[in-house]
Amino acid sequence: MLAALAVLTAGLLALHRAVPNSVGHAGSLLEAFLPWVGLMVVVLLVPALLRRAATALVALLLPVAAWMYLFGGLLLPGAKPGAHDLAVVQHNVSDENTDPAGTARTLADAEPDLIALEELVPSALPVYERTLAPEYPYHAVRGTVGLWSKHPLRGTRLLEIKPPGVAADWSRGLRTVVHAPHGEIAAYVAHLPSVRVRASGLASSWRDQSADLLGKAVAAERLKRVVLLGDLNSTVDDRGLAPLTSRMNVAERGFAFSFPAAFPLARIDQVMARSATVGHIRTLPATGSDHLPVAARITLG
DSSP states (O other): OOOHHHHHHHHHHHTTGGSTTTTTHHHHHHHTTGGGHHHHHHHHHHHHHHOOOHHHHHHHHHHHHHHHHHHHHGGGGGOOOOOEEEEEEEEEOOOTOOOHHHHHHHHTTTTTTTTEEEEEOOOHHHHHHHHHTTTTTEEEEETTTTEEEEEEEEEEEEEEOOOOOOOOOOOOOEEEEEEETTTTEEEEEEOOOOOEETTTTTEEEHHHHHHHHHHHHHHHSSSOOEEEEEEEETTTTSGGGGHHHHSOOOOOOOOOOOOOOOOOOOEEEEEESSSSSEEEEEEOOOOOOSOOOOOOOEEOO
């Protein structure tokens, strides 16, 4: 029995794409927490050792190998910062944040080139603008998302990623061009619809539709270099983000679980890039939000 459970665990890891999404988005739900499936190895290892079950112990090598293949690279140290790097920070600041000034200072202390924010509310926006202005003189806001930059911005426009059926005033995306020292970069900031885990499974249809619209926008982008920062309400393993992960590079190092801030279980705050490499990603200290900020370095191609 222990050996069979070990093989099943290995199968879920290695063949997670084979789990159907037709009923309750079961495949996406598994992929949202895929790294945690590896904990089954620990659960099975204890009784296997107590029973001295040699077959089970050998079988446990299968899920270990599968987990290392999928996630082992994330444990390696990141490369040293290079001359062509762009430092970025992504953070859902929460519309219930009672300390926007402190949040802004925490993000600025990481000294990034770009800071992307979601869930900006009218009452807090002036605080972020005032606090970040000395170091980030350029910024753009559309709806509830914004980008602060050390480098000039141009051509900012609303990004239409609203799925059918969502309220008309829903505005959670922008596209702008960053005049970085090593050339122009198209910067996208997005906040995809939330998902809910219910008795019937994972409710993610709106998020998936929004991800598809965002993926099409990236595909149509004429600038070669693209950086996407946002709360995508999904992990990079989730097939719901396939319209993006099939077109863009994701972080090569680091787990950076960002949600919920009190006990992070998944990284749903993402940094992706096209014609560039996203290096090590990490979390920053907690703010007044229910998300942790994430910071990453992008090596421009």
